[in-house]
Amino acid sequence: MPNYTVWTFHGEEIPSTSTTAEKRLASGSNTIVHTSEIDQFAYMQEMVDNALRHHAEEADDSHDEEPPNETTQRFYNLLTEANLPVFEGSSESKLSVCIRLMAGKSNWNVPIQVVDFYTKLMLDLTPPNNFMPKNYYQAKKCVSKLGLDVKKIDCCVNGCMLFYDNDSGKNDALLVECKFCGSP
Structure with missing residues (x-):
């Protein structure tokens, strides 16, 4: 259809110039096909592809990433520290143990003294060089440093x-x- 606008942003595909010419020849129509919009789009698409390819190559060549700001770096450091294994060979991290201790206290309304008793028991059962929380206070402190506060409802x-x-x-x-x- 002459002067038809192809709505590419609504899902229509741009017909290729050869397909349009083939259709015109097959139908026997003498209608002039305006391909300037199609040609401009193809040229623009090629420019964008080239720019993206060039940008991707630059990104691969240079590893100059902007370092995180101070607050973000502090959070990453805390997260790294909290995700250390409780002791060598353990599949649990300090953070996971702290969260599980706090969840147990909250789920069953256990007094702080009971949590402290069980953390002491776990400390006695684990190797001496470990990152276990020593009591409920340390577990809560570890979790709250990451912005995960506890609120009882x-x-x-x-x-x-x-x-x-x-x-x-x-x-x-x-x-x-x-x-x-x-x-x-």
């Missing part, structure tokens, strides 16, 4: 609702009964 015994406050005006933290079923 109570819930209804039947699972109907959570008792918490938030920024959008929900102030249910001080409630003692469920709004839905009346249970504690």
Whole structure:
């Protein structure tokens, strides 16, 4: 169709000039096909391909990456330290042990003294040169350095609702009964 705009950004494909010419010859039509848009697009596509190829080659040749800023580097250092194996040959990292200790405390509402008791037991069972947390405080400190703070939120015994406050005006933290079923 003469003067038809090909909508490439809507999924249409640009017909090749040879296909258009073949169609014109096959149909016996004497309509003039305007290929200037197609030629311009092909030229532009070639320029973009060349630029990307040149940029990719430069990226391969030079390894000049911008170093992370101070905050990011501090986070990477903490993450590296936290992901060290607890002891040589262990499949668990310091971070995973700390998170599991805190999850156990939270899931079963275990007192801090119990967590401290079990960390001492684990320290006694592991080789002397280890990265185990010595107590609950150290486990919490390790996890919180990475920005993973712990916040306890109570819930209804039947699972109907959570008792918490938030920024959008929900102030249910001080409630003692469920709004839905009346249970504690």
